[in-house]
Amino acid sequence: xxxxxxxAERLKKNYGGFTLDCSLEVPKGRITGIVGRNGAGxxxxxxxxxxxxxPDGGSVRILGKNPLELTAExxxxxxxxxxxSGFNGFLKVRDVKRILxxxxxxxxxxxxxxxxxxxxxxxxxxxxxxxxxxKAKLKVLVAVTHGAELxxxxxxxxxxxxxxxxxxxxxxxxxxxKDENRAVVISSHISGDLEGLCDDIYMIDEGRIVLHEDTxxxxxxxxxxxxxxxxxxxxxxxxxxxxxxxxFGYSCLTGEKNFYTENCPGIVVEKGGIDSVMTLMIxxxxx
Amino acid sequence: xxxxxxxDFRLLKVNRDFIVMVTIxxxxxxxxxxxxxxxxxxxxxxxxAIVGAGTITYDEMDNGNAFLFTMPFSRKDYVLEKYLLTIIxxxxxxxxxxxxALIVAAVKGTVDMGDFGLIWVISLIFSMIFQAWMITINLxxxxxxxxxxxxxxxxxSFAAAVLFFNVFDPDIGPxxxxxxxxxxxxxxxxxxxxxxxxxxxxxxxxxxxxAKKEF
Numbered sequence: 001x002x003x004x005x006x007x008a009e010r011l012k013k014n015y016g017g018f019t020l021d022c023s024l025e026v027p028k029g030r031i032t033g034i035v036g037r038n039g040a041g042x043x044x045x046x047x048x049x050x051x052x053x054x055p056d057g058g059s060v061r062i063l064g065k066n067p068l069e070l071t072a073e074x075x076x077x078x079x080x081x082x083x084x085s086g087f088n089g090f091l092k093v094r095d096v097k098r099i100l101x102x103x104x105x106x107x108x109x110x111x112x113x114x115x116x117x118x119x120x121x122x123x124x125x126x127x128x129x130x131x132x133x134x135k136a137k138l139k140v141l142v143a144v145t146h147g148a149e150l151x152x153x154x155x156x157x158x159x160x161x162x163x164x165x166x167x168x169x170x171x172x173x174x175x176x177x178k179d180e181n182r183a184v185v186i187s188s189h190i191s192g193d194l195e196g197l198c199d200d201i202y203m204i205d206e207g208r209i210v211l212h213e214d215t216x217x218x219x220x221x222x223x224x225x226x227x228x229x230x231x232x233x234x235x236x237x238x239x240x241x242x243x244x245x246x247x248f249g250y251s252c253l254t255g256e257k258n259f260y261t262e263n264c265p266g267i268v269v270e271k272g273g274i275d276s277v278m279t280l281m282i283x284x285x286x287x
Numbered sequence: 288x289x290x291x292x293x294x295d296f297r298l299l300k301v302n303r304d305f306i307v308m309v310t311i312x313x314x315x316x317x318x319x320x321x322x323x324x325x326x327x328x329x330x331x332x333x334x335x336a337i338v339g340a341g342t343i344t345y346d347e348m349d350n351g352n353a354f355l356f357t358m359p360f361s362r363k364d365y366v367l368e369k370y371l372l373t374i375i376x377x378x379x380x381x382x383x384x385x386x387x388a389l390i391v392a393a394v395k396g397t398v399d400m401g402d403f404g405l406i407w408v409i410s411l412i413f414s415m416i417f418q419a420w421m422i423t424i425n426l427x428x429x430x431x432x433x434x435x436x437x438x439x440x441x442x443x444s445f446a447a448a449v450l451f452f453n454v455f456d457p458d459i460g461p462x463x464x465x466x467x468x469x470x471x472x473x474x475x476x477x478x479x480x481x482x483x484x485x486x487x488x489x490x491x492x493x494x495x496x497x498a499k500k501e502f
Contacts, residue, residue, distance in 0.1 A: 050357050052502040075359040085353035085502075088298060088345050095297040103290030103358055152357075 003028050005063055005150040005183045006049055012057035013044055013207075020044045020207040021058070026150070026185045031176060033198035033215070034187040035274055037282075041207040042187040043083060046154050050080060063150065076104055079143030083155035086139050089128025093121050096142065104146035112145045119167070133164040140168050144175045151175065153186040157193050165190075169197050191274035195219065203278050210281045213255075222272030223257035224280065226250075231267050242284030253280035291360055291368040292375075295342045302338055309334050310383070317388050325388050325406040331380040332414030339373030340421035344430025353502040362497040366426070370490060373418045381410065408475045415482040419489030426496045 006026035013020040020041045026032045034042050047053045049060050051067030060067060063077055087096055093116060100107045116123065119137045127135065140156050151172070157165045176182055188194055194201055194215070201218060203211040213222070227235060228249035239256035253272065254260055261269050270276070299306070313327035320326065346352055356362070389403070424440075425433045451457075466474065 047353065047502070052353055052356055054501060072359040072361060072364065075357065078357065080354065080357040082354050082357070085350045085355075087354065088294075088348060088351050090301045090345065091294075091297060095294075098297065099290055099294045102293035103360075 004061075006061070006152075006185060008045065008049065008058065008060040010058035011045065011048055011055055011060045013048055013053060014056050015044070018044075018207060020048070022202075022204060022207065022209045023058075024202055024209065024212075026183050028181045028183050030199040031172070031184040031186065031197055033194035033201040034185065034204055035189065035191055035194055035201060035278060036187070036204035037189060040204045042204060043154055044207070045204070046082070046152055046185075046187070050078070050152065076106065076146060077149040079146065079148035079151045081139040081143045081151075081153045081156045083158055086135065087127055087142070089126060091127055092125060093123045093127070093138065096127075096138070100142065100145065106147045108145050108147065112141065115141050115145075115171070132159040133161065136160055137164065137168065140171055144171060147179075149182055151182070151184040151186075153184065155187055155189070157188055157190060165193060169193060172197065191278065195274055201274065203274075203281055205282045211277065217255075218272065218274065218277060221257050222253065222255050222277050223260065224270045224272055224276050225252040225254060225260055225264075226268040226270060227252060231264075235264065235267070237287050240287055242280045243287055244280055244284040251280060251284070253277060253284060288360065288364050288368050288371070290358065291365065292372060294355075295368070295372050298342055298345045299338065301345070302341065306338065310380075313384055314387055317384070317391050325392075325402060328381060328384050328388065328406050328410045329413060331384050332377060332410045333417055335377035335380050336373055336414065336417040336421045339369065339376045339418065340425045341430070342372065343369060343422070343425040344433075347429055350502070352500075356502055362500075363494055366422075366490065366493045366497050369422050369426070369493075370418065373422065377414050377418070381407075405471065405475070408479065412475075412478045412482045415486045419482075419486045423489045423493050423496070426493050 004025045004027050006024070008022060008024045011020065011022055011024075018039075018041070022041065022045060024032075024034075024045070034045070036042050044053070048055050049062050049067055051062075051070060054068065062070065063074055065074060087099075091099070097109065097112055100112070101109060119134075119141070121134055121138060121141075122130075127138065130138070136156060136159065140153065143151055143153065153172070156168055160168065172184055172186070176184060186194070186198065198215050200212065200214045202209050225235070225240075226246075226248065232250045232252075235252070236259075237252075239254045239259050240252045241255055242253040244251045253276075257269060257272070260267065309331075313331060316327045316330075346355055356365070360368075385403075385407075392403075424436055427433070428436045469477075
C-alpha cells in the first residue's frame, strides 16, 4: 500500500460509557470514507487524529507524525472541516479571507474569491446569520484553499439539500484532481454521498470499525440474500457475514454475491449498498 | 501568531461599542477633572486586560476552539499571542490616553511631569498583574466560569485576609513604616519586579493549562 497520510492503530479513547477502539489507514491518492451512525465515534477519531484530544491507548499518526507533535508548518498541510466547529460566527467572509491569508503562505486568494462568488456566499454578513448550507460550504472552502495534502472532513454535507451536497462533493473531487498525492478522509451518515466519491469505506459503530472495503467491491460484491426458513436451512453459509431475522425469514449479508447468484438460483439477491451493508453489519448476527 | 492576531483584531470589532464608550469615558475624565487628568491611565490597564482576555471567550464560543486549533499554530503560540495582544491593546490605549492627558494638562497647566512618570509605572505594574490574572483565569475556566471564578477567588481571599487579621492581629505598623522609608523609586522598582515575576508565572501556568486542554 502507498504511503499513508493518516494511520491509526488500535487507537483508544474513553468517554464514560463510550470507547473508541479502531484502526484505519488513509493512503495518498485516495478518498476514504467513514460511515456510521451519530455518536459512532467518527468525530472522536478525527479529533484524536488532529491532536485535539489525547488518546488513551494505541497510536495515531498524521503526515507521519504524532498529532500532538505537529508543528505550525505541518498543520499547513492539512485542511479541516469539523461538523460542530468553525470560525467564530461574528466574523464575516471578508474577515475569514484576511485571517486565512495571514495563516497560510499558500492561500489561494483568487480561488477563494472565485468560489465565494460561485457559491453566492455573502461577504459582509456575519457567519452566524448564514444558512446551514452556506456555513457548510464555507467550511469546506476554508479547508481546500491552501493546497493541503490531507483533507479531514467531518460530516461536511450534514443538513444540506441535494444540490448543495453535490456542489460540495464536486469541490472535493476537484481538489483531488489537482494533485495525485493528496488524500481526503470524509465522514458522513449519508451513505449516498460516500458511494460516488470514496475509493474505500470504513464502517464504524460504537467506536469500532465493523467493516473496511473498497467502494467498488462493496457495491459489486456485497449483496443481501432474502430467504425464507426452508431456503435458509439449505443455504451454504460459508460466505455469509451477518444474518438478521425478518418477518419473511432471513436477510443474509454476503461479500460473495456471484457465488450465490450462480449457485442458488432460487433465492432473492439484492444488490448491497452502503446502507443495507451497514444495517446488517450492525444489527445482524454472526453465524 | 500573525493569523491569530489577525483573527483577534477582527473579533475585537464586536467590542467596538464598548471600546468607544470606555475611550469617551476616559477622555471625559481627562478633560473634566482637575488635578486627576492622569487617572484614566490607571483604569485603561484594567480595560485592556479585560478586552484582551475576553477574546478567549470568543474563541471557545460554539465549540470554536476545536476548529481553531487545527490551524497552523501551536498551543504555546496561542498562549503567547493572548499576552501579546493584551500588551498591544494596553500600549495603544496608554498611548492614546497619555497624549490626550498631556495635551489637556498642558492647556490647563495642572500636571507635574514627575507625576506622569509615576502614574505610568503604577499603571504598568497594575496592568501586568491584571493581565496575568485575567488571561490565566480565562484560559483555565473559560469566559463564563472565569467570571464566577474571579468573584469566588476575590471573596475567598478577602475572607482569608479578614480571618488572618482577626485571629493573629499582626502589628503591621513597623512594616508600613519600613516600606514608606524606602522611597518611591525603590517601592516602584520592587513593585515592578514583583509584577514581572507574577507575569512570568502566569505565562508558565497558562502554557500548562493549554497543554492539557482537550477540544
